[in-house]
Every structure is written in structure tokens, then in C-alpha cells.
Amino acid sequence: MRVVHYLNQFFGGLGGEEEANIAVEVREGAVGPGRLLEQVLGDGSTVVKTVICGDNHAAENLDSVMELVVEQVRESQADLFVAGPCFVAGRYGVAAGALCAAVQAELGTPVVTGMAVENPGVDLYRQELYIVDSGENVADMRAALIKMAAIARKLAANEDVGRPADMGYIPRGIMKDEIVEESAAVRLANMILAKTTGQPYETELTQTGFEPIPAPPPVPDLSEATVAIVTDGGLVPAGNPDGMPAIASTIWGAYDIAAVDDLEGADYEVYHRGYDNRHVLNDPDRLVPVDVLKELEKAGEVGKVYEQFLSMTGLANPLANSRRIGREIAESLKNAGVDAVILTST
Amino acid sequence: MAQVTAVTPVARMVGSNRVVQGKGIVYPLGDAGLDPEEEKDLRRSIVKQALEALRSEA
Numbered sequence: 385m386r387v388v389h390y391l392n393q394f395f396g397g398l399g400g401e402e403e404a405n406i407a408v409e410v411r412e413g414a415v416g417p418g419r420l421l422e423q424v425l426g427d428g429s430t431v432v433k434t435v436i437c438g439d440n441h442a443a444e445n446l447d448s449v450m451e452l453v454v455e456q457v458r459e460s461q462a463d464l465f466v467a468g469p470c471f472v473a474g475r476y477g478v479a480a481g482a483l484c485a486a487v488q489a490e491l492g493t494p495v496v497t498g499m500a501v502e503n504p505g506v507d508l509y510r511q512e513l514y515i516v517d518s519g520e521n522v523a524d525m526r527a528a529l530i531k532m533a534a535i536a537r538k539l540a541a542n543e544d545v546g547r548p549a550d551m552g553y554i555p556r557g558i559m560k561d562e563i564v565e566e567s568a569a570v571r572l573a574n575m576i577l578a579k580t581t582g583q584p585y586e587t588e589l590t591q592t593g594f595e596p597i598p599a600p601p602p603v604p605d606l607s608e609a610t611v612a613i614v615t616d617g618g619l620v621p622a623g624n625p626d627g628m629p630a631i632a633s634t635i636w637g638a639y640d641i642a643a644v645d646d647l648e649g650a651d652y653e654v655y656h657r658g659y660d661n662r663h664v665l666n667d668p669d670r671l672v673p674v675d676v677l678k679e680l681e682k683a684g685e686v687g688k689v690y691e692q693f694l695s696m697t698g699l700a701n702p703l704a705n706s707r708r709i710g711r712e713i714a715e716s717l718k719n720a721g722v723d724a725v726i727l728t729s730t
Numbered sequence: 731m732a733q734v735t736a737v738t739p740v741a742r743m744v745g746s747n748r749v750v751q752g753k754g755i756v757y758p759l760g761d762a763g764l765d766p767e768e769e770k771d772l773r774r775s776i777v778k779q780a781l782e783a784l785r786s787e788a
Contacts, residue, residue: 594743594744594745595745596745597745597746597747599747599748599787599788600731600747600788601787602784602785602786602787602788603784603785604785605785606781606784606785611781611784614731617758659755659756660756661756662756663756663757663760663762664756664757664760666762667760669759669760669773670757670758670759670760670769670773671757671758671759671760673759673773673776673777675770675773676770676773676774676777677777679774680774680777680778680781685781686781724731724732724784725731725732726731726732726734726777726780726781726784727731727732727733727734728733728734728735728752728758728759729733729734729735729737729741729752729758730735730736730755730756730758
């Protein structure tokens with residue numbers, strides 16, 4: 385197989401974080417993990433080109449890096465594009481996922497990458513790509529590449545890749561028909577027996593997984609705390625200054641309430657097509673309870689109501705986008721010294 | 731963070747740790763069927779539950 389391989393600056397041997405801004409460069413042949421990749425692929429497979437790019441440069445110039453990589457794969461007449469494995473390196477994982485998705489979509493060339501389950505690239509690209517679970521430990525490079533090579537061979541031969549658990553990739557959420565010996569009733573009874581007697585069993589219907597989120601510690605004394613109100617109900621000031629969309633919002637807004645003790649309907653609009661907005665438009669405190677929270681601030685029960693409320697439209701949003709918005713909001717509030725948040729959801 | 735919502739099963743499903751029952755989907759902290767004073771009392775009681783959730787171990 386002719387392979388094009390993508391590496392970040394670290395695995396490409398150009399340096400660590402201090403070299404993360406390094407621009408994209410193309411090398412002939414295999415570099416670093418690419419040599420091991422050739423070995424585990426076997427059958428005279430060669431890495432014909434290695435594309436190396438700094439993590440920051442890739443994150444900030446993703447479109448142009450994608451274009452370059454697609455062009456390299458096309459020119460090289462490659463049979464396979466491999467990115468990483470990226471382990472827990474987040475920017476590397478996100479870039480690897482985007483590049484694999486672009487090559488797959490534009491050229492139909494088989495692609496495979498590897499990441500730790502916690503890598504943000506997983507959430508973004510697990511449905512589109514075969515992402516081998518590389519684990520977090522870079523010392524497991526060889527094991528990850530062996531799994532990636534096994535999937536690559538199947539993809540190149542146009543064979544069925546098989547189940548995630550058997551092949552070591554992160555579940556893509558795809559259900560496939562399969563002929564089995566036992567009826568559903570027998571399988572179900574066996575599963576219940578196994579479950580109630582503590583034996584291992586494999587469910588046939590895995591629900592979309594939400595990783596458990598560790599609960600932040602309580603704030604025992606709110607009279608000393610700054611409390612912010614956040615809503616996914618799409619409330620914005622009249623005139624919609626940030627252009628909040630009414631569906632699938634990619635943005636969030638922060639709106640001043642420092643001098644406001646009670647929200648008036650005339651001052652606000654709602655951009656959210658997922659519920660009947662009229663009641664909130666009549667009295668926005670029904671969504672963003674500024675009136676009572678300010679009273680509780682005056683009564684000393686709450687130290688301070690944060691000077692802005694934060695708002696976005698929580699409707700028909702891809703999970704990855706919602707998570708990004710959540711992270712941005714959390715970071716912004718943390719930086720502003722907010723201790724606790726009341727999130728209101730429609 | 732305490733989350734006020736009428737649809738508590740969804741909040742719990744996605745992993746929200748401090749969930750407070752809201753009044754309705756169209757107004758988590760209101761009720762158009764009440765007179766304004768009663769409605770504000772309801773809102774105050776829900777906000778106080780949220781504050782209590784923030785003060786407590788999840």
C-alpha cells in the first residue's frame with residue numbers, strides 16, 4: 385500500500401510545544417512512527433509522504449492544511465491516509481480527525497486514525513471515522529499502530545471492518561443487521577440471567593454514551609459568592625446584537641444586567657424555535673430570574689449577582705458544538721471570578 | 731452549576747449533577763396561570779431550591 389501519513393510537530397521530530405506554531409511541511413518517505421507503521425502494515429507497504437504540522441498552526445489554519453493534505457494524497461495516488469495516533473493530544477486529535485474526514489469525503493481514500501477516548505477529536509469525528517482507541521500512553525504506539533493497520537487492510541480490501549470491540553476502534557454508533565442462532569426472547573432471557581447473576585453479557589442496544597461529569601464541589605456560603613445566570617432558552621436584548629440564530633446556534637452572548645432589577649419584555653427578544661416564546665416575552669424573568677435573584681442579593685443570601693446573563697439557543701445543536709459552547713461559557717465565567725451558576729433550560 | 735428545567739430526565743441523562751425541577755418547558759421559572767405575586771413566589775421558591783442545590787454535595 386502507498387500511504388500518506390500525518391504527524392504533529394512532536395511526533396514529526398521537530399520539537400515540543402515551543403514548536404507548535406511551525407507551518408506545514410511535506411517530507412518524502414516515513415518519519416518517526418511512520419517507520420513503525422510501514423513495519424506493521426507489512427506487504428511492502430510504504431509511507432510515500434509524511435505531512436508534519438505544528439498543532440497551533442493546524443488548529444488556526446485548518447482549511448488550508450486540509451486542502452494541502454487532500455492534494456498530497458491525490459498526487460501520491462495513495463491507497464491509505466493515516467493520521468497519528470494522537471493519544472490525548474487534543475489539537476493533534478482534532479486536526480487528525482478533520483484531515484481524515486476531508487480525505488475520506490473528497491477522495492474516497494481509506495483513512496484511519498487513533499486517539500485516546502478522552503481526546504476531543506473523538507467526539508467530533510467518531511461517527512465518520514474509524515478511530516482506534518490508542519489509550520493515553522505514548523509507549524503503546526506499537527499496539528495502536530497494529531490496530532490501525534488491521535483496520536486499514538480491511539478498508540483497502542473493501543472488507544467489512546467488524547465490530548468495535550473486536551477491532552479496537554471507538555464505537556461509531558452504527559447498527560448492522562446480523563444473522564444469529566437464537567431468537568430475541570432467548571437472547572434476552574440469557575442476558576437477564578447473566579445480569580442478575582453477575583455474569584458478563586453484551587447489550588445489543590448501546591445508548592449514546594455521555595461520559596459522567598464529575599460534580600463540582602458545593603459552594604457552602606453563597607452570601608460570599610458571585611452567582612451567574614446562564615440560559616439555553618435564547619433570550620437576547622431587543623435588536624439581537626450578536627445575531628443569535630433561532631436554531632443550531634454556534635454562538636453565545638453575554639448581556640448586561642448590572643443595573644437591572646427586573647427584566648421587562650419590551651427590552652428583550654427570544655431566538656429559539658423549540659418552544660412557544662410568548663410567555664418569556666411577556667416576562668423574561670420566567671426564564672432568566674433576575675428579579676428574585678437580585679432580591680436575594682439585597683437580602684444577603686447571595687453575595688453578588690454576576691453583572692451579565694449568558695444566553696444561547698439550545699436547539700438542534702450537534703453535541704460537539706454544544707460542548708464547545710459549554711466549555712467557552714465555563715471558561716469565561718471562571719475567568720470572571722463567578723463561583724456558581726444557575727442554568728435555566730427550556 | 732444547578733440546572734433548572736421542566737425536563738429533568740434529559741438533564742440527568744446528559745450528566746447534569748444538580749437538577750432542579752422547573753415549572754414548564756415554556757417557562758422554567760414562571761407560570762402564566764398564576765397571578766403575578768403568586769408567580770413570583772413560585773419563582774423565588776425555585777431559585778431558592780437551586781441555591782440550596784449549589785450549597786449541597788451533588
